Amino acid sequence: MLKVLIRYSEVALKGRNRNYFEEKVAENIRKSCQRSAVNLKKIRKEYKRLVCIFEDSQDKINHALRSVFGIQYFCYIEEINCDLKEIENFVKDFLASLQMKGYISIAFKTKRADKKFPVTSVKLNTRFGDFANLCHLKVDYSNAPITLFTEIMEEKAYFFSEKIQGLGGLPVSSGGRVLVLLSGGIDSPVAAWNMMKRGCSVDFLHVHTFRTNKEILSTKIFEIINILNQYQFKTKLYLIPYATYESFVSGKIPQKYLII
DSSP, X not given: OEEEEEEESGGGGOOTTHHHHHHHHHHHHHHHHHHTTOOEEEEEEETTEEEEEEOSOHHHHHHHHTTOTTEEEEEEOEEEESOHHHHHHHHHHHHHHHHHHTOOEEEEEEXXXXXXXXXXXXXXXXXXXXXXXXXXXXXXXXTOSOEEEEEEOSSEEEEESOOEEOOOSBOTTSSOEEEEEOOSSSHHHHHHHHHHHBTOEEEEEEEEOSSSGGGGGXXXXXXXXXXXXXXXXXXXXXXXXXXXXXXXXXXXXXXXXSOO
């Protein structure tokens, strides 16, 4: 069983409607996991965070989470009770394991979301530094190869040493629907992707030169849409055959006005 801590991007800055955006992030994580056949057991909401519990491989989990807008970063965590003695014992064991692996330096970064916890973040880092010195590890905040992150919540403490970057932005479908004119070039797919990142659900309109809409199946348009749909979960494609219009206006308007 793997536990993953998820930090939001802009969602954390929302005020009274932050809960709506948080629910959208959680909903999109579920959809992404379902589409990628990732075994997501549970999502638990914390203060400006989500904790997801998986029974699957890290590669599959990473693929699913990297497709969800609104995630600033995610990390695989160790979760223990928010008790000072348990926290200190965990850190001592972690440092001893680093010493066994040949590490010579480490850095510490602690966030105390629960201000009722009796020891401040700075004092915790100082204690951790003392433990590191006992293990002959140098505390180096500039060049250490590994950083131990600690997040103190109301009931639990989370530890991790790696942050995996997410897509940022806002969760898809939190900002309404838009229609993107989709050509075969690069500009319109990039525009669609950026609209998704701003929370929009994107539908597509494609004008083509074939006689019928069925002929579009053999072009790259569907491939482009399938790639874009990795970042959203359903879409509509509207097709307009240009040939009908072309035959209607042929010889009736000057050639220089055809594109307009």
